[in-house]
Amino acid sequence: MSHDRLMRWVHRLAMRSGLIRLVDFYLAGLNAERKLNAGGRLLFGIRHSAWYPLLVGGLAVISAATSLYPFGPIIVAATVFAPNRWRGVIVGAALGAVIGASAFALLVQSYGVGLVDRFFPLLRESAIWEHSAYWINHHGSLALAAIAALPVPQMPAMILAALSEMGLLSIALALLVGKTLKYTVYVLGVLLVLRAIRHVASWQEPEA
Numbered sequence: 001m002s003h004d005r006l007m008r009w010v011h012r013l014a015m016r017s018g019l020i021r022l023v024d025f026y027l028a029g030l031n032a033e034r035k036l037n038a039g040g041r042l043l044f045g046i047r048h049s050a051w052y053p054l055l056v057g058g059l060a061v062i063s064a065a066t067s068l069y070p071f072g073p074i075i076v077a078a079t080v081f082a083p084n085r086w087r088g089v090i091v092g093a094a095l096g097a098v099i100g101a102s103a104f105a106l107l108v109q110s111y112g113v114g115l116v117d118r119f120f121p122l123l124r125e126s127a128i129w130e131h132s133a134y135w136i137n138h139h140g141s142l143a144l145a146a147i148a149a150l151p152v153p154q155m156p157a158m159i160l161a162a163l164s165e166m167g168l169l170s171i172a173l174a175l176l177v178g179k180t181l182k183y184t185v186y187v188l189g190v191l192l193v194l195r196a197i198r199h200v201a202s203w204q205e206p207e208a
Contacts, residue, residue, distance in 0.1 A: 047082040052088060056089050057091075060094075060095075067155050076186060090183050097148075098175045101154065112163075120155070135157070136160040136161055136166075141170045141174040143157065144157055148178025158171065
């Protein structure tokens with residue numbers, strides 16, 4: 001199938017599904033501040049605010065320190081909401097995750113395994129705890145960095161690192177490397193998808 005035939009088919013599908021109108025609305029909302037209502041202008045202000053990376057970082061701190069919610073969907077949404085702020089999103093997310101996880105690691109080092117059993121009573125009986133223990137015991141900070149870079153729960157590995165002889169600085173550096181790599185892949189992946197969608201929406205059939 002030629003490129004033009006493929007693009008024609010995809011563009012027609014996007015037209016019929018309403019994706020083109022959705023993309024047009026999304027692109028218009030990125031910059032058209034004066035045409036927005038009060039709520040839209042508020043969101044526009046948040047998107048372009050110097051505090052936006054700090055907001056992303058704050059959500060990353062809470063997620064990494066408590067595991068109350070997964071952070072992957074948040075960084076994807078933050079990138080879609082403000083694609084031009086992608087660098088700040090990566091930096092804010094990575095630093096926030098490191099701060100939150102390191103703070104909890106410090107608590108684990110201070111209060112020991114009792115803190116783990118109190119907040120995560122079944123964690124030490126889970127399979128992921130055993131797998132994480134194997135990698136942390138054999139590969140230390142390298143394993144922690146690798147786990148932090150993967151889309152898997154990091155809390156067991158981080159707790160095990162804190163309970164081991166690994167220093168807090170080594171934990172923070174391993175998390176920084178892993179999280180920066182993972183969030184960079186997430187954000188660049190979202191930007192690539194957005195670029196593809198815009199390409200489909202703006203495509204025009206060549207003249208005969």
